[in-house]
Ligand SMILES: NC(=O)c1ccc[n+]([C@@H]2O[C@H](COP(=O)([O-])OP(=O)(O)OC[C@H]3O[C@@H](n4cnc5c(N)ncnc54)[C@H](O)[C@@H]3O)[C@@H](O)[C@H]2O)c1
């Protein structure tokens with residue numbers, strides 16, 4: 001686990017933490033905090049979600065009648081309900097530091113500020129991890145491990161309140177980044193909201209593609225369209241709350257698209273365009289902030305058979321090679337998968353020969 005993880009240097013312990021909204025994100029936070037030894041209470045306007053989350057090890061169902069002191073509240077509802085839920089939490093839990101996990105930050109803060117309520121105990125935040133799924137059944141205690149969690153304080157916050165939210169993020173295994181709410185919104189328009197829309201555009205375009213052609217779909221389009229499966233109702237709220245920043249990104253993409261259409265008749269320009277994409281992909285930081293370009297991939301064929309993956313991991317471990325990242329691709333026609341193991345470049349040659357010596361098939 002990372003130096004930021006819950007099992008490492010030991011973040012400051014959190015007090016009793018109430019999660020409001022026990023869906024994908026709320027339940028995952030509940031599970032991570034519970035695993036880190038924090039007492040977690042769960043509430044959801046759909047009571048069965050809180051009950052399911054509790055059954056999945058995310059904490060206990062909150063009983064408002066118990067009148068228990070709550071030290072931290074995490075509001076994990078869809079964005080449109082967040083300001084009201086934050087205000088309600090500030091009133092009901094006068095000792096608590098209240099945070100939220102909404103994918104947009106400025107609009108939530110502005111809504112809270114216009115109420116003229118006392119919001120000094122509210123510190124916004126946003127874990128940069130999730131999935132295309134919703135609901136407690138899709139949660140995972142490991143969702144936030146080694147991922148960035150943005151904390152977006154406002155001028156009224158005391159440092160100790162900000163520290164509580166930083167400790168919350170670290171307790172879930174995340175790496176904390178602090179940013180002003182408007183800068184956060186500009187950044188997520190670039191690295192989250194635009195990518196979501198590009199995935200949606202690509203997947204939406206499949207409506208023109210006949211079934212016979214869809215059969216040819218390989219891993220490439222699956223990689224690009226995974227997040228197009230996200231909840232349209234949730235994304236409607238996210239994008240409309242960050243429309244100005246997203247609009248600027250879309251205008252830039254429109255200019256690039258025009259350039260690309262022109263480049264179709266100019267191979268040099270086309271290659272330069274493709275090279276720009278590769279540079280962009282390599283600019284993304286990987287685990288612990290390192291760049292994927294720092295690693296080398298070893299791709300191993302694994303039979304779709306019980307125990308094959310465990311055997312492969314045991315063989316890698318026996319070699320003493322540290323695995324930096326992993327991904328798996330399923331072969332469309334054969335009962336095999338391809339496991340991509342990313343390792344430090346000076347370990348790659350050794351790992352390849354060790355795998356071959358143990359009769360694993362490698363992709364060149
Ligand atoms: N899905 C992601 O990838 C992701 C990642 C990071 C942050 N977020 C943010 O997390 C929040 C939750 O997203 P999610 O993906 O977990 O959605 P979700 O639909 O899985 O969960 C939302 C939960 O909130 C409950 N809820 C709705 N209104 C409520 C209210 N007024 N009071 C109490 N409970 C209420 C719902 O019943 C549901 O259980 C959103 O604000 C989203 O922007 C999402």
Ligand SMILES: O=C(O)C(=O)C[C@]1(C(=O)O)C=C[C@@H](O)C=C1
Nearest residue numbers: 103127128129130131132192227
């Ligand atoms: O589906 C995923 O893999 C995500 O991590 C989703 C993702 C993202 O764009 O990074 C989407 C929106 C959230 O606000 C945070 C995370």
